[in-house]
Amino acid sequence: MTKYSGHKHLLAAVDCIIFGFDGYDLKLLLIKRGFDPEKHKWSLMGGFVNDDESLEKAANRILYQLTGLEGVYMEQLQTFSDPIRDPVERTISTAYFALIDIHQYEKRINHDYNAEWFLLKDRPDLIFDHDQMVRLAQKRLRYKAAMHPILFELLPDKFTIPQLQCLYEEIYDTKLDNRNFSRKILSTQLLVKQKEKDKFNSKKGAFYYKLNKRKYRANFQAFLNLIPNPDKLLV
């Protein structure tokens, strides 16, 4: 079969917006770019797509290179294609956002990339259009998490309801009523109560919970309305 002629070829890349949560703040994993242009500047982890792989596969490969993690929650965000977004040559980049358990990451990190976690709210300037990608990812995360239980992806296996609430408060930059929050979450039947309590964060201690994985997967696309008045919070 002959090739399509007369059309310019270009490079395809992927960039990963990697979110993590340390129990207090929402964080973003960035690397110090190791090659020109913009060498030594902060950047999303990314890379070019190989000849024989899909974008999804490339994104997973790149995430794995940096974090050593597989099976992580990741979804395609958008493809960015401004003709001059990369000054070296025409490159379109498909952004993926990933939610990882920050503690899992600590164990397996690859130090070759000089990666660091930054507070999402207080991140450095990023190269190219990466800041635009991060802003869009944040918007999408807010949008999605208002209705679907994806934020569990950011938490360890065992977590408390106050921890989960703190995460929601971080994401939406708001305060929630703890009494209503716990009831709402428990009413989804997604959580399984554990015997032990977490005593680090309060005197009384809060019970640990684990995700009911089966129910989680089954209800993933269900609408949960976890955020009061989402339209006022999602801008």
Add this chain to the structure above:
Amino acid sequence: MTKYSGHKHLLAAVDCIIFGFDGYDLKLLLIKRGFDPEKHKWSLMGGFVNDDESLEKAANRILYQLTGLEGVYMEQLQTFSDPIRDPVERTISTAYFALIDIHQYEKRINHDYNAEWFLLKDRPDLIFDHDQMVRLAQKRLRYKAAMHPILFELLPDKFTIPQLQCLYEEIYDTKLDNRNFSRKILSTQLLVKQKEKDKFNSKKGAFYYKLNKRKYRANFQAFLNLIPNPDKLLV
């Protein structure tokens, strides 16, 4: 500046999923492909991205070529990148979905492409991964329209509430209570009642309405909950 070396270049394309509504059924605009491979088979309207244009610009150009319409509602759906999705050579394609007023289209259509409207439910086999694109577009449309008032984009300037209801019923393949529906829609304050009635579809006649464009744009991202129990309908 030197080029990035050692990375394979590829072709970037866009494909447009174009939805229309004739008052009764949800339709899809397809073209008969004019070149090999798969010449004469049904396909989404698409094309390669030019050297100096973004994907968005390419999608708008391609939509304009076929329909003669500009300023149409369009959003990026997803980028499809299976290495062998196009048998000729490696091509990644970004799908956009567009909502157009089918009557506007009739006026300006470009006949060079042998385009035809098909019932979405009863469409022919499509080339490559185009069917997958359509299915995803349908899913996204359902998802979005359950909460945001985007379906107005499919209707003419003046329309009746029963028409609008019929559109929702088509999209979600369900029956809605007309009494509750009209109240819900009117409570959004998005509609402006006209003096005349449409007498074609009933003896009593239904009042025409127009969109309050200002309010529409302001409320676009608001959550409207127009579909009861969306989680049961959105699969």
Add this chain to the structure above:
DNA sequence: ACAAAAGTGTTACACGTACACCCATGG
């Protein structure tokens, strides 16, 4: 007069929200 669709009124009820209050524990 009747059928058929548009539209109004009314009601029951689920759900979200607010908040008083109780519980458990470390200092």
Add this chain to the structure above:
DNA sequence: CCATGGGTGTACGTGTAACACTTTTGT
């Protein structure tokens, strides 16, 4: 024994769904 955060009980109001019923008009 008190301060602190975790968690339950309950009351109130809004919004949604269900449905009886009225309106309009072409045949």
